[in-house]
Amino acid sequence: MNSVQVRKTFLDFFESKNHHIVPSAPMIVKNDPTLMFTNAGMNQFKDIFLGNVPAVAPRVADTQKCLRVSGKHNDLEEVGHDTYHHTMFEMLGNWSFGDYFKKEAIAWSWELLTGIYKINPEKLYVTVFGGDKNDGTSIDEEAYEYWKEIVPESHILFGSKKDNFWEMGETGPCGPCSEIHVDIRDEAEQKIIPGRELVNQSHPLVIEIWNLVFIEFNRLSDGSLVPLPAKHVDTGMGFERLSMVLQGKKSNYDTDIFQPLIQEIARIAGKPYGLDEKTDIAMRVVADHLRAIAFAIADGQLPSNNKAGYVIRRILRRAVRYGYTFLSFNEPFINLLVPLLVEQMQGTFSELKTQQDLVIRVIREEEQAFLRTLSLGIQKFNHYITSNPGAKIIDGEFAFELFDTYGFPIDLTDLMAKENDWNVDMDGFKKGLEQQKARSRQAAAVDTADWVVLKEESETKFVGYDFLEAEAEIVKYRKIKTKGKEFYQIVLNQTPFYAESGGQLGDSGTLRSANETVIVEDTKKENNLVIHITSTLPSNLTSSFIASVDAEKRRLTANNHSATHLLHYALRQIVGTHVEQKGSLVDANHLRFDFSHFAKLTPEEIASVEKLVNQKIRANILLTEFREFPIKKAVEMGAMALFGEKYGDKVRVVRYGESVELCGGTHVPATGQIGMIKIVSEGAIAAGVRRIEAITADKAEEFINNQLSMIEQLNDLFKNTKDVVRSARQLIEENSDLHKKIEELNHEKIKNLITELASKINPINGINFIAYKSDLDSNSIKDLAYGLKNQVENLFFVSGSSVDDKANLSLMISENLVTGKNLNASVIIRELAKNIQGGGGGQPFYATAGGKNPKGLDMTFEKAKNILEQIKEAE
Numbered sequence: 001m002n003s004v005q006v007r008k009t010f011l012d013f014f015e016s017k018n019h020h021i022v023p024s025a026p027m028i029v030k031n032d033p034t035l036m037f038t039n040a041g042m043n044q045f046k047d048i049f050l051g052n053v054p055a056v057a058p059r060v061a062d063t064q065k066c067l068r069v070s071g072k073h074n075d076l077e078e079v080g081h082d083t084y085h086h087t088m089f090e091m092l093g094n095w096s097f098g099d100y101f102k103k104e105a106i107a108w109s110w111e112l113l114t115g116i117y118k119i120n121p122e123k124l125y126v127t128v129f130g131g132d133k134n135d136g137t138s139i140d141e142e143a144y145e146y147w148k149e150i151v152p153e154s155h156i157l158f159g160s161k162k163d164n165f166w167e168m169g170e171t172g173p174c175g176p177c178s179e180i181h182v183d184i185r186d187e188a189e190q191k192i193i194p195g196r197e198l199v200n201q202s203h204p205l206v207i208e209i210w211n212l213v214f215i216e217f218n219r220l221s222d223g224s225l226v227p228l229p230a231k232h233v234d235t236g237m238g239f240e241r242l243s244m245v246l247q248g249k250k251s252n253y254d255t256d257i258f259q260p261l262i263q264e265i266a267r268i269a270g271k272p273y274g275l276d277e278k279t280d281i282a283m284r285v286v287a288d289h290l291r292a293i294a295f296a297i298a299d300g301q302l303p304s305n306n307k308a309g310y311v312i313r314r315i316l317r318r319a320v321r322y323g324y325t326f327l328s329f330n331e332p333f334i335n336l337l338v339p340l341l342v343e344q345m346q347g348t349f350s351e352l353k354t355q356q357d358l359v360i361r362v363i364r365e366e367e368q369a370f371l372r373t374l375s376l377g378i379q380k381f382n383h384y385i386t387s388n389p390g391a392k393i394i395d396g397e398f399a400f401e402l403f404d405t406y407g408f409p410i411d412l413t414d415l416m417a418k419e420n421d422w423n424v425d426m427d428g429f430k431k432g433l434e435q436q437k438a439r440s441r442q443a444a445a446v447d448t449a450d451w452v453v454l455k456e457e458s459e460t461k462f463v464g465y466d467f468l469e470a471e472a473e474i475v476k477y478r479k480i481k482t483k484g485k486e487f488y489q490i491v492l493n494q495t496p497f498y499a500e501s502g503g504q505l506g507d508s509g510t511l512r513s514a515n516e517t518v519i520v521e522d523t524k525k526e527n528n529l530v531i532h533i534t535s536t537l538p539s540n541l542t543s544s545f546i547a548s549v550d551a552e553k554r555r556l557t558a559n560n561h562s563a564t565h566l567l568h569y570a571l572r573q574i575v576g577t578h579v580e581q582k583g584s585l586v587d588a589n590h591l592r593f594d595f596s597h598f599a600k601l602t603p604e605e606i607a608s609v610e611k612l613v614n615q616k617i618r619a620n621i622l623l624t625e626f627r628e629f630p631i632k633k634a635v636e637m638g639a640m641a642l643f644g645e646k647y648g649d650k651v652r653v654v655r656y657g658e659s660v661e662l663c664g665g666t667h668v669p670a671t672g673q674i675g676m677i678k679i680v681s682e683g684a685i686a687a688g689v690r691r692i693e694a695i696t697a698d699k700a701e702e703f704i705n706n707q708l709s710m711i712e713q714l715n716d717l718f719k720n721t722k723d724v725v726r727s728a729r730q731l732i733e734e735n736s737d738l739h740k741k742i743e744e745l746n747h748e749k750i751k752n753l754i755t756e757l758a759s760k761i762n763p764i765n766g767i768n769f770i771a772y773k774s775d776l777d778s779n780s781i782k783d784l785a786y787g788l789k790n791q792v793e794n795l796f797f798v799s800g801s802s803v804d805d806k807a808n809l810s811l812m813i814s815e816n817l818v819t820g821k822n823l824n825a826s827v828i829i830r831e832l833a834k835n836i837q838g839g840g841g842g843q844p845f846y847a848t849a850g851g852k853n854p855k856g857l858d859m860t861f862e863k864a865k866n867i868l869e870q871i872k873e874a875e
């Protein structure tokens with residue numbers, strides 16, 4: 001069965017069991033401070049489990065793009081070395097939200113694996129949660145009973161909390177799970193050691209393929225478990241592993257998911273796969289990481305220096321590094337594999353096809369940049385080895401610097417050390433690493449208390465599209481401590497506060513009751529929960545409040561947000577329809593819009609875009625808004641959807657004439673309110689991604705007035721000339737003419753000086769010594785020194801000058817003296833510079849030095865003379 005059929009069979013099966021099939025959520029998580037990437041199929045349903053939103057359907061199934069590289073589920077270091085770990089993988093899953101529970105989940109998993117996929121039941125083992133004393137949980141009897149009905153007891157094992165209790169994080173919904181493991185070893189081996197003895201023993205051929213989680217508890221921050229009112233099912237089956245089993249392979253990398261990529265890597269590397277363990281690992285690393293990076297970029301996450309972007313950059317660098325070290329790729333190569341990946345995956349994940357050009361460009365640029373860093377690091381490494389001869393040990397601190405600054409993993413440093421017969425001080429390196437980890441742990445430590453629930457309310461009603469004030473009651477609150485600061489998060493039953501999302505920053509304002517006012521500093525979203533951030537709690541938490549939004553800030557923010565839509569529209573009109581939004585930031589002061597485009601915008605393009613937006617502003621187009629609008633119809637209307645954004649079946653559409661976008665933000669009632677837009681900058685932020693920054697309304701007016709006032713000041717300076725630009729140009733021309741004249745005069749002066757000095761030679765044992773003190777600048781002195789060198793044989797010319805209380809020295813020695821008398825200007829000048837309290841250097845025939853004591857110049861000349869006299873004595 002090929003992998004496309006494997007995926008389809010799963011979805012068809014659960015559709016036949018009345019499951020609603022949903023698309024994969026983006027791999028990049030937005031609006032969840034606890035998670036950067038989707039790391040399990042259940043992430044997109046977290047809000048349902050938490051009771052923040054109602055379920056889309058009671059039964060759901062899908063295939064989900066997951067990435068496990070950071071946080072609780074982190075497989076990065078294993079990837080490539082074994083045959084079954086991945087960074088990016090697909091998780092097939094079926095869910096019940098308060099609908100069916102253990103009985104059906106167990107029966108259907110067995111039916112699908114053995115009845116439809118036809119896996120021999122004798123090769124399958126199941127595990128059941130055995131209870132945990134500390135948590136006060138007991139054996140999962142219920143699951144055990146259901147399994148016993150279909151699986152012989154010899155194939156049922158009990159597992160500990162570590163293997164059989166699934167939690168998505170430190171706190172939150174969780175529960176016991178039953179895993180299904182498969183033994184794909186050869187028959188002969190199975191006879192020697194029974195499979196059940198190898199379950200959960202990290203054997204590469206006795207592996208877990210499906211995890212059935214029965215969510216029935218909520219873990220609180222003090223570690224205790226409380227039962228959930230509704231019980232849910234969350235299952236996850238590794239698609240790549242399942243394909244391996246069904247295709248009779250012994251490695252995920254041998255399936256039709258990875259082999260085409262690996263064969264292509266082998267082809268361009270000119271090395272076959274399967275011959276050498278090291279190159280095989282490198283090929284697996286590259287094939288795996290390519291998928292992670294490509295899907296992340298297609299989902300809108302560009303590599304960068306922080307957070308999710310940094311994780312993607314690290315994955316990419318790991319792949320480049322393996323390619324560089326083991327496959328001898330020192331030119332970008334990962335981007336060349338993208339078209340093949342797209343061809344393979346576009347049937348299920350069309351975003352990869354649409355974003356292909358961008359993905360290729362971004363990867364290529366990252367590869368180039370990192371290869372440059374690698375080669376700098378290698379130079380640094382070589383320099384270290386040559387300048388510490390005999391040490392034979394790479395200092396731990398230096399190894400850490402290579403790791404931290406040049407992205408060298410320690411095994412690369414170790415490998416390079418071994419190639420030179422050196423070792424690495426591993427303990428020192430580990431110490432550096434530990435210290436760094438401790439620093440970031442401290443910076444990131446967040447202490448989150450449990451919610452204190454005051455009212456049972458399942459959803460916050462957002463009324464902020466229509467009102468800036470609303471009556472509200474507190475549903476729950478909690479205290480957060482981070483970096484020595486303390487604040488509160490408050491959830492209301494209804495709110496006019498817009499929570500930061502879609503690039504628009506959150507509202508601020510107040511919560512007022514009869515006798516007090518609490519400031520809401522910011523509003524954020526955690527999944528779909530609207531959280532009001534305050535530094536104090538109201539003294540009476542159960543009173544009724546007026547939640548009131550800072551109207552001025554909201555108005556300015558709306559100006560910028562609506563202007564962003566018009567800008568997006570204008571860019572597509574003027575620059576082309578390939579322009580797609582790649583990110584945005586909208587606040588009360590300005591707007592920032594990132595979009596895909598491959599060249600710098602010309603000044604004419606910028607002017608046309610700005611002009612078109614301003615026309616639309618002046619046209620005072622009324623807002624048409626559709627709430628709870630079917631997504632299909634919205635797309636038919638031409639609404640712009642963003643990649644990497646998760647949309648439900650019902651969306652909000654914001655339209656100003658021809659500008660139609662899916663958007664949850666707050667906007668102006670009519671475009672005239674924006675006043676005007678002024679683009680203040682345009683530049684690149686990544687390969688193929690550009691950024692425009694702009695201002696609107698009062699800020700734009702202020703900006704233009706400042707420019708005008710600058711022109712006025714210039715006018716004043718030019719005594720109210722008619723044409724200030726012409727006058728400025730004239731001034732610049734005059735200035736450059738004067739410069740030229742000065743240079744000519746200087747030149748003439750130096751020529752005369754050369755003749756004059758050449759006649760004042762003081763011969764010391766055949767060496768033509770000239771000492772000269774002046775206040776000439778360094779360029780003139782250089783001209784003088786070179787001029788004398790051409791005119792005077794056996795020259796030893798020392799010049800001293802003092803400018804602004806600083807002393808400068810220059811020394812010119814004829815080449816024949818450098819070689820014949822072993823005189824080195826660079827060495828001598830260092831000696832001379834001691835008298836002026838300074839230092840310097842240069843070449844053997846010409847060197848310069850600077851110092852802070854001009855009074856020492858005369859002494860310097862004496863010393864120079866002495867040096868020449870000593871040569872005489874030595875001879």
Ligand code: SER
Nearest residue numbers: 040042211234235236
């Ligand atoms: N959440 C569980 C897992 O990730 C099952 O889907 O394994």
